[in-house]
Amino acid sequence: MRHYREQTWHNESTMNILAVIVSLFLFVSSFLLFAYAFAVPEEFAAIVFFIGIMSASLSVAIPFNILGHRER
DSSP: OOOOOOOTTTTTTHHHHHHHHHHHHHHHHHHHHHHHHTTTHHHHHHHHHHHHHHHHHHHHHHHHIIIOOOOO
8 A cells, every 4th residue: 555645745856945045145144244244344244254154064064964865
């Protein structure tokens, strides 16, 4: 007997698409934060640059941790 999932908005393919969109947004916004770090006052430049590094790291971590798990 095979059990079928209901078709809802939170099925597997929709969540994968959402994870890809979020990771792409974080990756592009990290470039903007890197560039903006040179335009803000000196006392905030390191914080903005660090947030850009964390944003780029998170954008890479999302596909490895969320999209990497496949059940076959």
